[in-house]
Amino acid sequence: MPFTTRFVDGLETGLPLGKILCVGRNYAEHARELNNPVPTSPILFIKPPTSAVELEEPIERQFSHGEVHFETELALLIGERLSRVSAEEAMSGVVGVGLALDLTLRDVQSRLKEKGHPWERAKAFDGACPISRFVPVEGEIDWNAITFHLDINGERQQSGKTSDMLFDMPALIEEMTRTFTLEPGDVILTGTPSGVGQLPRDAVLGLSLSLGLDVGTRTR
Secondary structure: OOOEEEEOOOOEEEEEOOOEEEEEOOEHHHHHHOOOOOOOOOEEEEEOHHHEEEOOOOEOHHHHHOOOEEOEEEEEEEOOOEOOOOHHHHHHHEEEEEEEEOOEOHHHHHHHHHOOOOOHHHHOOOOOEEEOOEEEOOOOOOOOOOEEEEEEOOEEEEEEEHHHEOOOHHHHHHHHOOOOOEOOOOEEEOOOOOOOEEOOOOOEEEEEEOOOEEEEEEEO
């Protein structure tokens, strides 16, 4: 079944899932832990809507592709068409905030990068993007004061603060819309903090967002 975006109350957003735009190395410590240079402009790539699954679903079939690494990310749901917007205009198009796992076949990605090939086999496979439900954007939000984290088997693995982003969310959307028109239903993954690693089998995952979202899943 196609993935359906929902708000935290379970109601459908009414927005068909579109493209999933992702940002690489948007936290300096994450770039360093993978021995990658810290970028001076956003690194952008796209996952197809077929990569999306509900975050609450057990993570199982993804392991058929080989070793899987987790990357926890803040997700933004776009609610209106955005093209060549300014940073000041950018956040008016965001209607929901959630969490996602950017699942990566790290060994495959490394081999592809060594050959100068695209990363799609490592980033865009079916099930590569578990996405949570979305907290509706209501009233004023301090976009630089949001925190989120991932626990695996009760131990903290990743902690993210939007104030630590190399490129904040308005700047990311401004940059994206210079190249890609954002449509209602598109989702933006805003980058992962340090602490990424191999996803273990038979593990319990707990994810939390300071805006009022807690979600759990497990691997098999």
